[in-house]
Amino acid sequence: MNLRPMHFDGAFVLEPEAKETLFALLTGEAFSAQICAATGLPAVQFTELLFQPVPYSPQTPYGMAREFEPYYKSSEYVVINVPANFLFKAQISKPNRLCAIYRKG
Numbered sequence: 001m002n003l004r005p006m007h008f009d010g011a012f013v014l015e016p017e018a019k020e021t022l023f024a025l026l027t028g029e030a031f032s033a034q035i036c037a038a039t040g041l042p043a044v045q046f047t048e049l050l051f052q053p054v055p056y057s058p059q060t061p062y063g064m065a066r067e068f069e070p071y072y073k074s075s076e077y078v079v080i081n082v083p084a085n086f087l088f089k090a091q092i093s094k095p096n097r098l099c100a101i102y103r104k105g
Contacts, residue, residue, distance in 0.1 A: 012052055012095050022090040023048065026082070026100055035102060039078055044102040047071075050082070052095040064099065071101045078102050 014022065025031060027046045035044050049071070053063045062072050064079075071077040082098040092098075 014050075014090075014092060018090045018092050022050075022082070022086060022092065025086045025089060035078070035080060041078070041104050043105055044078065045105070047077070047101045047103055049101040050098050051101075053081075053097055053099055068099075068101070076104055078104060 023046070032044055032046075036042065049068070051064055051068050054060050054065060056063055060066070062069055064072065068079075072079050079099055079101055082100050084096075087093070087096065087098065
């Protein structure tokens, strides 16, 4: 078996309609209530920050670009995987995985 190195670029651009649909889903009351129930938090607020997870490496030990690590390490934020059905509803196929950052409280 031959292993080939992968070059991964975490940059992406969402079409305006797709972004609007996705943000509406991510800010919906029902989804916010699900996040609160899963995390035990009283409330969360979507920061409108999204990123594409990246493969683990010594340079990306948390599976995200370095610029997002402060949110992961902070007790004031929670990072969640965007549900696949949200990407489908927003007609987003590239990237096929996204994470969203929410502010606690």
